[in-house]
Amino acid sequence: MNIRECELPGIGQKIEIQTDGNEKIVVIMHEDGQREIYQFDSMNAEESSGRVTLTDEESRQIAAILGGIIYKPKAIENLEHAFDELVFEWCKVDANERIINRAIGEIKFRDEFGVTIIAIIRKNHERILNPGANETFHKGDTVVLSGERAKIQAVIAKLFN
Known part of the structure; x- marks a missing residue:
């Protein structure tokens, strides 16, 4: 290309x-x-x-679709997409997670971990692209994280296991 x-x-x-x-x-x-x-x-x-x-919003939604944020094929469900140091990871919020009913800002993903939440996909398939600090997590959500591989792994180990 x-x-x-x-x-x-x-x-x-x-x-x-x-x-x-x-x-x-x-x-x-x-x-x-x-x-x-x-x-x-x-x-x-x-x-x-x-x-x-x-529009700008339509462009961002299409970018999310093309980038695999909206729909992730089953064949690559556990595959990381790496671009140099940047990694995207999909994490499912299970019943035992420490983040249920907590807000993104409260957990301080960006400040404390250096990781960005770029989307939340609800169990009912509602898609929240670029969620704000007040957005809360629910059981069954799929959270799309972006950041450096080591930082993503640290967040998963601390909050999703």
């Missing part, structure tokens, strides 16, 4: 993505948070064959 970026003065940023399958996608990230995504036909790389316009 080949990625090229350029600044669009007064507009924002343009990112061109050429996939390994020779497909071209262009993303325009406007300064106001709006995103435009253009798909180009491999036969005519100069004229787009489709366009989608997204």
